[in-house]
Amino acid sequence: MTNFYCKITYCLITISLFFAESAISQNTVKGIVKDEVGESLIGVNILSQNAGTGTISDYDGSYSISVPNNDTLIFSYLGYESQKIAVNNSTILDVVMITQASKLDEVVVVGYGTMRKSDVTGSIISIRDEALTDVKSVNVFESLQGRVPGVDISRDNGRAGSGIDILVRGERSLRANNAPLVLVDGVPYGDNVDIPSEDIESIEILKDASSTAVYGSRGANGVILITTKRGTQGKSKVNFSMYHGVSEAFSKVPVFDREGYIKAKIDAKRDIEDWETDPAIQNAFLGDEVRGVEEGIFTDWQDVVTKPGSQSSYYLGFEGGGERNSYSTSFNYFSEDGVVVADEFKRYTFRLNLDSKINSYFKVGNSTVFTFRERDGNGPNFTSAIKSSPITEAYDSLGNYIYQPNFANPRKNPLANIDDISAQRSGRFFSTFYGEVKPTKHIVFRSNFNFDLSGNRNGYMYPQKVPTEGITTSGVNLGYSSGFLWNNILSYSNDIGIHRFSGTLVHEVQSKRNERYELAGQEQLFERQLWYNLNTNASQTTFSSLNETALVSFLGRVNYTIADKYTINFSGRYDGASQLSPGNKWDFFPAASIAWRIKEESFLTNLSVISDLKLRVGFGSSGNASIDPYSTAAALNTNPLFYEFGEPGAEEGILGFRPVALASSSLKWERTQQGNIGLDFGLFNNRISGSFDIYQGYTDRLLLQDQLPPTSGFDNVYVNAGKTKSWGYEIYLQTFNVNTSNFKWNSVFSYASSKEEIVELTSGLRRDEGNLWFVGEPLSVVYDFEKTGIFQYGDESDPTFTAVGEIKVKDQDNNGVIDFDDRVILGARRPDWIGSMINTFKVYDIDLTVNLFAKWGQFIDASAYDFDPRMLDNLLAIDYWTPNNPTNSYPRLDASRAELPYESTLSYADNSYIKIKNITLGYTLPKSLISNIKVSKLRVYASARNPFIVYSSLLEGLDPERNGSTSWPLSRLWLFGVDLSF
Template sequence: MKHFLIWIFLFFFAMSGLAQDLNIKGQITDTSGESIIGVNVKVKGKDTGTITDIDGNYHLQAAPNDILVVSYIGFITQEVPVKNRTVVDIRLIEDVKALDEVVVVGYGTQRKADLTGAVIRADIKTLKRSPNSNVLQSLQGNVPGLNIGQVTNSGGTPSMSIRGTNTLGGNKDVLVILDGIIYTSSLSSINPDDIESVDILKDASSTAVYGAQAANGVVMITTKKGVEGKPKITFSSSYTFSNPTHNYCPMNREEYLDNVRDFYYTEAFLGPDYTTPNPDFDLASKLPDAPLRDENGNVSPYNYNWWDEGTQSGHLFENRFNISGGSKSINYMLSYSNTDQRGFIVNDDFKRNSVRMNLNAEIAPWWKIGIQTFGAFVNQDGAEPGLWNLITQSPLIEPYDENGKIKPYPFNTLDTNPFMGSDIDDYERHNYFFGNISSEIKLPLKGLVYRLNFGNNYRVDNHFQANQYGYNLQGEAYKEHTGYYDYTIDNILAYNATFGEHHIDATFLYGASERKYDYTKALGQGFTRMTLGYNSLEQATTRYVYSDAWREALCYQMARVSYRLMDRYLITGTVRRDGFSGFAANNKYATFPSIALGWIISEESFFKIPWIDYLKLRGGYGISGNQTSRYKSLSTVASEIRYIFGDGGKPVIGQEVSALGNNNLKWEKTAGINLGLDFTILGQRLTGSVEYYSTTTKDLLYDVALPDITGFSKIASNLGKIKNKGFEFILTSKNIQTSDFKWTTSLNFSTNSNKIVTLTGEDNDGDGIEDDNISSNLFIGQPISAVYGYVVDGIYQLGDDIPAGFHPGNYRIVDMTGEGEITPEDRVILGKGDPAYRFGIMNTLEYKNFTLSFFINSVQGGKDGYLAANSSSLVRDQNNLRWNRISAWDYWSPRNPDAVYARSISTPKITPTVYEDRSFVRLQDVSLSYAFPKSVTNKVGLSEIDLFFSGKNLLTFTKWHGWDPEAGSTYSGRPVMRSFSFGVSLTY
């Protein structure tokens, strides 16, 4: 018995030893062998757990028979038996479904895998180091179907459109949603560093939740919020210097004088070819103004550079501070940013200070509240010199007299000194305030939540100016005050539930919004002294007061139901009803439905294509609306001087109805389909999507001109039909993925075209074909942007057979009718202003702690597309003799027969507009950053230190003549800036 008891004791002792926990360690890596930080490693069924460190290593205790549960966002969760091992290395496999991010879809969020509409998230993080003071600049060329223009002034907001143009006279603005609330102020007020994500809703089925306000697409901006953990403090600072991509400048003294000679080539040069200088030519006698000559009648000796005086090197200096953190029940994000930007033109300045607070709290397990609020304070003091006058001032004259005072009219003509526009007292401030307060309550029924959003948007604009040169040099001053306020209140009821293989996500909305605007201006003219300037307008001889105001209101209801079956069959239906105060009494409301279907083919059991990881087919149909401006349906009154009682009498203001009201004016409607295919292939190496869309817009909002005999000028009406279609493609490729080196490429491509199907339906010439509206440049069967004009084939040269009414140096117009003379009947459709296609390519290369990215953006016109006016036709007259020109603009003369622009002695019978293709390929953004290793950052008490260098608009390849193909016309446009930026980011 004694021996038996000893054996029993020894057995249980051994068993207890076997049951003791083991000290287990290991490393977690991905399929490429790279370690993963922050992976959760838990013992199944126990509270024991840990996370991996910076090298992917973990340590914990577990029994020999325990099971480790390993999970991380974006990877398949694994259960790994310990099996009495002390070293357990684990390789995680990426999960395609988990990689499908959650996107903002309007009044809620949705897994990308569950989307049935055309929704895409912009990649703003790749371009976060670019010198952009406006978030839209980071989106340029980044998203297929989203078209962003260039910014050519400090703090400017570029133009924006989604999928082309669907309207003639309706609202053309893209709807911007900021943290769930419609944002109607300038995007230049938002600090780009505060933004977490930007989602774009493009088709009717995805924009339907916003009804008629979303006719031109929706941009959803979501700002950052805090996460659970200790406070995270980030500070970044960057400095950017910039100059024009093409620093054209006006002609200097000799070039200017050569220009005058070329205007008088028949006298300044000897025939018959007029290329040999005539030594007897008296140049000074041809100068049109006395200030261009000295006291002896000779050419003025000056060579003044007006351009250098009125321009400067640009810069952008930014400092950003952010602190965030939180606990299980509350999270916060506080930020401050300071932006100081100086443009190329003197006084083109933009200074912004912005503060933000985002706060989310769980008051109770069933109640959450949130606050997203910010204030932005913009200083744009200073007026720019007149750009046109800066170019055209002659180098033979100077802006200041011998006493240092401005010469108001340097030519002794009505042409003003450009510095009269900048040497003034100018105060311009814009203050923006935004606040969204939300409350979310879980109702007793599981999955049912009520959310209340109350958003406020307030803006105050003040522009004060005192100009001692105004009002015919007698002095002028004014104060302008603009106030804007809107509020939005949304009641949202959301239901989310899963029943076995069935999932339902429903959203119901009832909301209202009101917008108010007021404007006041006080103007004084004629000052004996301007010491107090705009702060003492009562000293003016003549004083005026102006005011304006408007108010509009909207109300709406919406229901959206999404249903998912077996994680593969998807359907979304939406109905939105909108009411707008601006529509006629008979049509205040309209209803806009949509439906969309999705099928995840790769989830089917019969789908056995090994190289296709994920495949989803989408299709949707919907009707969206477009609203008119607030008073279009009403008769409008014009006020102006109608009578003066005798000589020197006071004018009497009269009023008359100028536009006829229309009680039947109704909503413009666009019906469209969208087909999409999402895919991931080749072991998740390639991910992309393809979209095709086609829309038809009818009941177009358009002002129809009325005959003067009616006493009215126009009436707002519904007429015509437009078709719009396009194709979009985006592809992301993981070219190389190793532990030390990664190379990723993202490509996007898009096309868009539209055409006018019908207008008024009128056939005045009786040929059975509807008439075009030539005066408005609208043509049946042609794009909205159709270019109509004369076909130009070069410039007439000396010795050419030149038709009557034209001269050497004039543009050569093609006789399209063959009648032997040039008439307006020779005008034809030359092409269109819209491009044929757009594409962008982003490459990102990561080597250890270095990251290099470069982005190429291109817009191509194809055949006769992306045209814009780019012509100049100089004729010898007083103005063209005195005015200077940009030296790079290439004008005709017998010495320069292959010139781009026309120049002649006499005015031609017809002066055509010449159009050029604006196609370009641009190396738009390049960024290089270095993240210091943890061994360095830990020593200085920081978690991250990043250094970065970036460049913007570095190279542009184009045949366009002028500042830039995206910057506008040759003369009225402004230069696009090439920028270089460097900075540092510190995180504690």
């Protein structure tokens, strides 16, 4: 229908223009379009400024167009400057297109400043414009999933308002945090970004150590720089956008239905020696399940605990400015109603950026973000719903949920949790003030001061569900966080002939303080008082804590470019972190990189096929000190102990404490050293462009806890020990497949493969089975027996034989005995590679974007595959062994056994998958239709997020993106939205 209206509109406009042109003297203009070296350009867009008609250049660069004599022609082509040329009665207009210098001069954000894109020597990806707003989500990082090679992004879970997990180039540390450093306008913010994508100007991802070393201690796991929009001089702008969508659980977990469950329960009770004899119903089923079989009761528990969800966002922004002052401000309201009942989330975000030019050399400004979040309800236990018996009832005859659907099974109704009252509230005030002095055209001094205040309160009341079980529990958790960052940045830049030089000096101080308080009680007198009068609880407990950290840094960086061909970059950062041991708090992190723009060499200048070619080589060192504060200090137990002193019968209790942690007197920085070689390229006037990077890094002095002998009186102590290695390669490719005036098609391809390996462990160990760490293997592995099938009749001669229908595992050492020595590494939890392909099509004013995402080779321990041979609870609809079905997939069910040998092997699975992550169809109304209402842009769109799976190696119905987890399912979202600008 949309296409039909588009065609009608286009026809009406064309007819109107035809009659208008008939009244004006027409002129046929011809010519040839070439580039600067005389090569003909194919597909150049030529548009009449007044008449609105257009054409494109032919294979030899020639064109022909009829326009009014007083018209102006607009020539545009990807990678070249647009040109406007007045016709002035001319019949021949030959045009030379000039290479678009702005592509070379494009500025990207780097640590503590900006840099020309052509001068970048490290591995940096910049994302901006529509790429940030294509995917609508609570967190802007979700729109980057698959767009940036080497960056693994996934949602924590499917709960409304849930966060995002991010890894840049895999894992490096065994114990310390592996998350990247995320900064907003130069200040650390955290990965839970509450800023709407409409407010973000660009996101830069710094991946290699030569780029991240300027952040020293915080850059070991990559750096993500978010730059928000600022006001500009000129006409004020108003931007409004909104969308509303409905959601549903992505898929149903494929558990047994009524018939399958009844059959499985009966099979679990059968005598394997007399298989054909059916057990009595009363023997196979207990309690309410007997009535469920006899009366045909069926409950789909997933339908009971899920519902249609929704997601909405409303954004209103203003920006503008005059000669001295500029502003950019916005308000965003985001609401998500989850697909699980009693799951609600709301977020309010206010942002204000102000800049004021006091005089020609001094300006000041401020960036402020205020966020308030609300979450209500705990929601039912989705995993419990999956396991609940389908032949029991959820509600009684009055419509009230039945607390224990089967009195013979202790599993409670998952709906019982919706009676639990929970209200989480959190707010954050994040504000940065700056002053900038520019005494000369080459020198800039900037001072930034940020303070970050946040608080959260989680109040809960869990009432007694039934008189015979449980007691009332209530309480409140309070948390307060405050901190500041102050940095002073002195920058120098100068161009002298073919030489371009820039330098930066930085001093930075950062401090954080976290307070936590917990008050709880049981058997509250009046439940309606919730957590507001905990004194009425019969018993009460309290807890409080305080953590403080500080970081002081000094930084220097020099960048030197010769003739736009050769660039050299050096940097060094000296960091001191409070949480490390005295005498070892400081360390130095250097980096160096070079770039060679091969395209500028004489032997490539006249080769028109290659439009850009740059080689990058870099090496750098960065650190990690992300362990809990006071981890290196000796500690006493948190709660006091009671010691009794005195004569028997007259003892007196005395409060006391005992040592529980030994001081780490020599703990240093964990250090990562990484080398990177990259190639940036552009072909056919950048119709094809991209980059290729290969890297390898070592992380040593790992922050680990070494086990101590029992005679010491302590369990372990923090030490620097061990080493890991990581390596991989990344490919990024952007192609403009078709680029005509009425049809455009471009593609973005991303592919990254990374590997990690443990090189050394503490105390010379080769393996630490308790932590699943093995020298020579990946950091995160699945380690267990290797299942090879199910024992069948005829396997009795196998020396490892247990019983028919039970799990067969591989005898790795062929000694005829299965013991712990037969356990092996089955696979790595990290994927072999991650890739994506994003295609964008534009036909006239209609656009379509399709995002295909793949993650391949990861091996998981999926809780969805948990097995219970007794069939006390429901299971996945598995193919289990019976004498009539001698499968090798799953063992026989046996109600007499709580667990089968090697049962853990059943939950391991390859989790390779390919998904369509997003499809967006939009229509931008032509300016000729909206100019009369003073609207500069009006776009409507429909989008499907997470619509379907192309391929998955898991059981059909399991969402591979949840890695086999059955809690908080992801949703499929269908939405409609509008973008409007004045």
